[in-house]
Amino acid sequence: METTTESRFRVLGPAPDYPDDLLLLDRADHEPVRVVVDAGGDLAETVEALRPGYLVAATLAWDDGDARFVDCDIEERTLFTFKNGVSGLFEAALETMEEAHQEGVGVTGRPTFSTDGEPNGAVYAFAEQPGERDVFEEIRTGALPLEPLLDRLDEAEDCDHEVFVFHPLEHDFVVVYLVLQKHSVLADTVRDTYDCPRPSEV
Structure with missing residues (x-):
């Protein structure tokens, strides 16, 4: 069963031990989450543009134990x-x-x-x-x-x-x-x- 979370996240940078993935901080509970970067289509362009410090509104989905982007919009470019x-x-x-x-x-x-x-x-x-x-x-x-x-x-x-x-x-x-x-x-x-x-x- 797929679980999704919608929140605002701070991009921290590459995830420790997983340099191809991103580490985000959930603004709601200040919990870090590792996100596998394999988005396609228009979403890939947005995810590719993310830099450490950016604030995003995103929906994440867990369908195999790892979080992945379902949607992502850049709100701030700190x-x-x-x-x-x-x-x-x-x-x-x-x-x-x-x-x-x-x-x-x-x-x-x-x-x-x-x-x-x-x-x-x-x-x-x-x-x-x-x-x-x-x-x-x-x-x-x-x-x-x-x-x-x-x-x-x-x-x-x-x-x-x-x-x-x-x-x-x-x-x-x-x-x-x-x-x-x-x-x-x-x-x-x-x-x-x-x-x-x-x-x-x-």
Whole structure:
């Protein structure tokens, strides 16, 4: 018997151990789900265009134990970028990590502003827990969802964003930088500074 689920999903990227499949995060319950990519026809073109960070309204079907797309519509084109081994972190990230360290908290964040004093994003520092949790991997696989942080960003401005998840070489933190405006000068600067080319999009 075929089971279907209709929901809004965040695209996380290739599924661990299944690089040809996609890992999605169900916005309803924040549960990750692996989706086999074998859609045909017009749906294939939409699925082919999906990038990490996109928000989609989709119907999934399980007919042999694996989820597959029945329908998929792209609602938002926010981009996620994951980078391991980052060095030379920007000042706001360093200050946020220091604040978390001094206060002894697992996560803390702060808004960032342009040179004109306008809000342009938010940076968060998540303390690593060596031997207990791999925070970088948890964020990448949806075990630690970023959706509550993205909801706050959406409250500030309803637009597509760019989200950078950095695992620094020299610090026991994972840095998450949510840039308010996609294709902004700030987003371009972060990509250039940390060698994170923007993926091609249709």
